[in-house]
Amino acid sequence: MKKNVIYSFIIAIASFAFMACSSDDNEQQYIGVPENAKPSSKFTFGNFDDEKYANDAVKMDVKTWGNGNGAPEFKSIELFADGHFLITTPKAKNSSKRARLNSRATDFEGTFDIDNGAYIYGTFTCVKKGVYILSNNTKIEIKDNGVTGYTKVTYTNSKGVNITIVVDINFNYKPEPVIRQICRSWRMDSQEVWFYTDKAYIGYGKQWMENFFKVNQEITVTPEGRQWGFDEDDILDDKGDYCRRVIFSPCGTFICFYQDGEVEVGRWEWIDKQNGILRCWEPFDLDDDDDDEDDYMDVTVRFDGKQMRMYNDYMDKENDINYKVYSVSTFSARY
Known part of the structure; x- marks a missing residue:
C-alpha cells in the first residue's frame, strides 16, 4: 500500500493530492x-534582500482584448520579482496539475512552453518604468503606471502588432513584510x-x-x-x-x-x-x-x-x- 500521497513542493515527497486531513488526533x-x-x-x-524586480511585481488579468474581434492570446500575465514572467493562456483551464515543459532543459533561461501552450514562462527586462521586454519577443507597456484596478495596456505581440487591452492590474510595490x-x-x-x-x-x-x-x-x-x-x-x-x-x-x-x-x-x-x-x-x-x-x-x-x-x-x-x-x-x- 503506497502512503506517499503528496508530491508538491509543500512537502515534495510523492504525488500531489492536496489532501486536507485533520491533524488534531491524540x-x-x-x-x-x-x-x-x-x-x-x-x-x-x-x-532577506529584495530581489531585483521586487518593485515591478505585477499581475494583469485581461478584461477586454483589442476591439473585441480577435481571440485573446492570453488570460493573464505576471511579472515576478526574480525577473521571470508567466503568461497564462485560455488552454490552462484544461491543463493537468503537473504540466510538462515542452523543452527538456533543466536550467530555466529564455522562454519555455509549458503543457502545449497552457503557460509560457520566460525572462523579462525593464526598459523603463512600466515598459517590459519579454524573452518571447513581446512587449508590455502599462499606460497608467502604478494604478490598481482597470487600466489600458499596450501589448506588442511577436509579429510586431500593437494591441490595446484592458486589464485588471494589481501592483504590490509595498506589500507588507510577511508577503x-x-x-x-x-x-x-x-x-x-x-x-x-x-x-x-x-x-x-x-x-x-x-x-x-x-x-x-x-x-x-x-x-x-x-x-x-x-x-x-x-x-x-x-x-x-x-x-x-x-x-x-x-x-x-x-x-x-x-x-x-x-x-x-x-x-x-x-x-x-x-x-x-x-x-x-x-x-x-x-x-x-x-x-x-x-x-x-x-x-x-x-x-x-x-x-x-x-x-x-x-x-x-x-x-x-x-x-x-x-x-x-x-x-x-x-x-
Whole structure:
C-alpha cells in the first residue's frame, strides 16, 4: 500500500493530492516524533534582500482584448520579482496539475512552453518604468503606471502588432513584510519525512540536492515497518518528484519546477499571518466532485536567516489503521 500521497513542493515527497486531513488526533498515539519534525511555536522573519524586480511585481488579468474581434492570446500575465514572467493562456483551464515543459532543459533561461501552450514562462527586462521586454519577443507597456484596478495596456505581440487591452492590474510595490518574506525564488535544499501508524513507527526518508543537479536520498524502514509489509517505496517516491525550485509572487501565484522536468502552477495565500500558516491550492477545479477539502493544502512556515522551512503533518486511515506523516522541506533564498 503506497502512503506517499503528496508530491508538491509543500512537502515534495510523492504525488500531489492536496489532501486536507485533520491533524488534531491524540498526539500520544505517535510517540517518539523528533522535535525537528515540528515547527517552533513563534513565527519570526528571516534576513532577506529584495530581489531585483521586487518593485515591478505585477499581475494583469485581461478584461477586454483589442476591439473585441480577435481571440485573446492570453488570460493573464505576471511579472515576478526574480525577473521571470508567466503568461497564462485560455488552454490552462484544461491543463493537468503537473504540466510538462515542452523543452527538456533543466536550467530555466529564455522562454519555455509549458503543457502545449497552457503557460509560457520566460525572462523579462525593464526598459523603463512600466515598459517590459519579454524573452518571447513581446512587449508590455502599462499606460497608467502604478494604478490598481482597470487600466489600458499596450501589448506588442511577436509579429510586431500593437494591441490595446484592458486589464485588471494589481501592483504590490509595498506589500507588507510577511508577503515580502516569501515572494522570491527558492531552491529546495532537502525534504524529510517521518511515517507512523498508531501501532508503530514505520520509517524515515530524506532527499537532498547536490550541486543543483543530483538528488541524493536515504531511507530507513524500521523492523516494525517491515513486519507490517512496508518498504522503501512507501516512504519516498521517485527522485524525479523532487522540487528543484519554487517561486512565490506577491500576487498569489506559485510555480514549482520538479527534477523530472514537470512544472506545477498554483495559487497561495497567508491564512494566518501571525502564526505563519500558508495555504496553496489549484488554480482551476479539474474535478466535478465539489469536494473542496481535496483542493488545498495548509503548511506552517518558519524563516531562519536566508532559509525557509515548511512543516506539514497529515493523516489517512485504511483498514482501521491510522497513518500519519510528518514532513519538513527546507529552502534557501536563491535562484
